[in-house]
Amino acid sequence: MQGTGIEFPPLVEGVFLCRLNRFEAEVEVEGETVRVHVPSPGRLTTAVDPGMPCFLAPTPGAGRKLPYRLFMTRPGGHWVVIDSxxxxxxxxxxxxxxxxxxxxxxxxxxxxxxxxxxxxxxxxxxxxxxxxxxxxxxxxxxxxxxxxxxxxxxxxxxxxxxxxxxxxxxxxxxxxxxxxxxxxxxxxxxxxxxxxxxxxxxxxxxxxxxxxxxxxxxxxxxxxxxxxxxxxxxxxxx
The missing domain is CATH 3.40.1350.60 (Trna Endonuclease; Chain: A, domain 1)
Structure with a gap:
């Protein structure tokens, strides 16, 4: 890693479907609907939208209820990090x-x-x-x-x-x-x-x-x- 910064974990690509509540959303991954954790308490009004490309990070820890967390989206072709x-x-x-x-x-x-x-x-x-x-x-x-x-x-x-x-x-x-x-x-x-x-x-x-x-x-x-x-x-x- 060059300079001051952080590396992201390997990400899984999906399509954002909808936000269910403050901390959960539904995402399509390889044709299947998956429930994921939303690691941000904000409304994300300009960061998520149905049909938008999104990128998920695996949730560490065995037995976790949700296998992924919503990590990034790409509205208008621009990268946006969701994980606060x-x-x-x-x-x-x-x-x-x-x-x-x-x-x-x-x-x-x-x-x-x-x-x-x-x-x-x-x-x-x-x-x-x-x-x-x-x-x-x-x-x-x-x-x-x-x-x-x-x-x-x-x-x-x-x-x-x-x-x-x-x-x-x-x-x-x-x-x-x-x-x-x-x-x-x-x-x-x-x-x-x-x-x-x-x-x-x-x-x-x-x-x-x-x-x-x-x-x-x-x-x-x-x-x-x-x-x-x-x-x-x-x-x-x-």
């Missing part, structure tokens, strides 16, 4: 190899997953070479329209609460807060909060940015075999 865990995997690779914008890997002393702060947990905690604590929240973005990647695609009370806690952490002067939106599709070049879907989240994101929280969109080259870091762009409230 891929975003955290990409950030782990960045912390080990690339670092974060303005915080290269050589300045990272240590990092941990799922640190506690306030009333909950964040995705990552980084301690830099000066002993400063960085709390990081990662968001998986697979919704886009007219070249604009958008988050969320469904209301998220928990997401807005995390943003307000990061703003509080930043204002306390204990360290630095980060929100990293990992864009999991290749047909977008700009990121914006989806105000029409969740105005409270959009407002909380603006408040966090004004408090000094680092807000970045992470962009990657995506294909059927993996995903490699292309760069990042800062987001600033209008």
């Amino acid at each position: 865990l891929v975003a955290n995997r990409m950030i782990k690779q960045m912390l080990d190899r690339e670092g974060l914008p303005g915080l290269p890997a050589g300045r990272i002393r240590e990092w941990h997953s799922e640190p506690r702060w306030g009333h909950g947990r964040f995705d990552f905690e980084v301690i830099d070479e000066e002993g400063i604590q960085h709390l990081i929240e990662v968001k998986s973005v697979n919704d886009a329209e007219d070249g604009v990647a958008r988050f969320p695609d469904a209301p998220t009370v928990r997401g807005a609460r995390h943003l307000r806690e990061l703003a509080e952490f930043q204002r306390c002067g204990d360290g630095r807060g980060w929100v990293l939106f990992v864009v999991l599709r290749e047909d977008a070049a700009v990121f914006a909060p989806h105000r029409a879907i969740d105005p409270d989240f959009a407002e909380a994101l603006g408040d966090a940015a004004r408090a000094g929280v680092e807000v970045w969109a992470i962009w990657s080259d995506i294909g059927p075999k993996g995903m490699w870091l292309k760069g990042w762009t800062p987001w600033r409230p209008g």
Whole structure:
């Protein structure tokens, strides 16, 4: 594997049929209808559609109820990653190899997953070479329209609460807060909060940015075999 990125497991091609509920869908594989796990809590409005090509990853573990999980789709010929865990995997690779914008890997002393702060947990905690604590929240973005990647695609009370806690952490002067939106599709070049879907989240994101929280969109080259870091762009409230 070249550069900062992750390799995908071998994938099985199918045709998306329908979403049964939040976490299950039906897919056609080699002429048979198969029920699969949907590893994303969002609505996936612009990422799945009946008749669309899709790609499945085997579900590890003997005796699992569903043999596959919906891993990728290809609306309009563009790759879109559905599995929300891929975003955290990409950030782990960045912390080990690339670092974060303005915080290269050589300045990272240590990092941990799922640190506690306030009333909950964040995705990552980084301690830099000066002993400063960085709390990081990662968001998986697979919704886009007219070249604009958008988050969320469904209301998220928990997401807005995390943003307000990061703003509080930043204002306390204990360290630095980060929100990293990992864009999991290749047909977008700009990121914006989806105000029409969740105005409270959009407002909380603006408040966090004004408090000094680092807000970045992470962009990657995506294909059927993996995903490699292309760069990042800062987001600033209008």
